[in-house]
Amino acid sequence: MPATASNVVHLSFPSRAQSRDARRAALLEGFAQRRRDPGDVFWLKENAEVLNIFECTGQRLTEEALASHRAVYDSLEQRLGFFPQYYRFFLSICLDLEDLGMPGSKGDALVDWACAQGLAQAELSDLQRAESRRLMLRRGRDPFGTSEELTERLHAFIARSATFVMPNKKAAYELTHILFYLSEYGRKTPQLPPQVKESLNFAGTLAYLECNADLLAEICVALRHAGLAVPQLWDDWLVRETHGFAVQGGEGAAAQDDYHEYLVSNWALATAGHDTFLHTIPEGTPQFHARPGRAGPLRRMSHCLLSLEGARSGDWHHMRERMFAALESDAQIAHLRAAEASCTDFHDFFAGFARTNMVLRAS
Numbered sequence: 001m002p003a004t005a006s007n008v009v010h011l012s013f014p015s016r017a018q019s020r021d022a023r024r025a026a027l028l029e030g031f032a033q034r035r036r037d038p039g040d041v042f043w044l045k046e047n048a049e050v051l052n053i054f055e056c057t058g059q060r061l062t063e064e065a066l067a068s069h070r071a072v073y074d075s076l077e078q079r080l081g082f083f084p085q086y087y088r089f090f091l092s093i094c095l096d097l098e099d100l101g102m103p104g105s106k107g108d109a110l111v112d113w114a115c116a117q118g119l120a121q122a123e124l125s126d127l128q129r130a131e132s133r134r135l136m137l138r139r140g141r142d143p144f145g146t147s148e149e150l151t152e153r154l155h156a157f158i159a160r161s162a163t164f165v166m167p168n169k170k171a172a173y174e175l176t177h178i179l180f181y182l183s184e185y186g187r188k189t190p191q192l193p194p195q196v197k198e199s200l201n202f203a204g205t206l207a208y209l210e211c212n213a214d215l216l217a218e219i220c221v222a223l224r225h226a227g228l229a230v231p232q233l234w235d236d237w238l239v240r241e242t243h244g245f246a247v248q249g250g251e252g253a254a255a256q257d258d259y260h261e262y263l264v265s266n267w268a269l270a271t272a273g274h275d276t277f278l279h280t281i282p283e284g285t286p287q288f289h290a291r292p293g294r295a296g297p298l299r300r301m302s303h304c305l306l307s308l309e310g311a312r313s314g315d316w317h318h319m320r321e322r323m324f325a326a327l328e329s330d331a332q333i334a335h336l337r338a339a340e341a342s343c344t345d346f347h348d349f350f351a352g353f354a355r356t357n358m359v360l361r362a363s
Helices: 020-034 041-056 063-067 070-074 076-082 084-100 107-116 126-137 149-159 161-165 169-182 195-210 213-225 232-243 259-271 298-311 316-326 330-342 346-353
Strands: 246-250 285-289
Touching: 020 041, 020 063, 020 285, 041 084, 041 259, 070 076, 070 084, 076 084, 076 107, 084 107, 084 126, 107 126, 126 149, 126 169, 149 169, 149 195, 161 169, 161 195, 161 346, 169 195, 169 213, 195 213, 195 232, 195 298, 195 330, 195 346, 213 232, 213 259, 232 259, 232 330, 259 285, 298 316, 316 330, 316 346
Parallel strands: none
Antiparallel strands: 246 285
16 A cells, blocks of 8 residues: 555554553543543543443443442433433443443333333434434334334435535444444444445545544444445554544543544444454543544645636546646555545545536626
8 A cells, every 4th residue: 555644653552560450440530530520511521422432333331430320320310300301322332331230220211201201202303202212212112113214314325425525524423323223233233225325435535625523433333334445555454543642631621532433433343343442541631632633635736626626627637637746745646546546436536526416607
């Protein structure tokens, strides 16, 4: 594979004094008790994410690791009753804790209550409805009955591959989350429209060209949940980027950091069969920082195409030298060459990315 700037890796190997179980316990304790207050909605988001990844990848947790969430688990009824607008967070945390081994069986009652309150019917978007359905089905309740209308609308969205050939992070993340819900987080291979493969390949190529490890990790997970192949290039790059994280211990509440990228990158590694969460978790407030200095070729490619106006072409062979000439560094050139050689549907991706069929003429 061609060399890229991401070949420079700053590895942080686990301490011999911190075992695999100890690392996982320290990571959960960091999210449960150190980074944020449980009354903060961002606490709900972070803890729902880390517990979900641990649950759906079959991580082995000790009683000690789960103990850091005991107080929150014990108060879930009161919290959900006062903050029903956050019911998806509360249900997710409850069900994951129980499925990871927390003693208790509140999940059935909480799902029943959420159904009785009609909370899923208060959702505005199909994505949120799909998440709600997925959560409640874990305890045998479907808030939308046997209707397939929601699934049909989700299929229509993810099958429109033209959506994912242009930078649109919101749409790309919705694509991945729809695949998570429809596949029950990898527990089944869903029946999907054939165009979904192209949608995921286009979104992944964009993420790789942007050096967006957070999004690319989710796309790799979604591809595997859909029963589709992941380019080896993407897997290898994510391994290097994940190992390049710096995990540090800070003071007080967590500042803005790259915790989500750290979690989903390890999730992607787990679905690829790698060992995960190898970094030592330090004392204090754990903070997660991605390797700095990533600058992919995507922005320069886009600027070049825009400057060409009507002269641009969607034919990669015709535009190839112009694209390479527009890049700022050898690292960007190497990154684009790697994408050209390894990203599935690359020529079709570029034909859409060039947007030659969308040129508007001034009247």
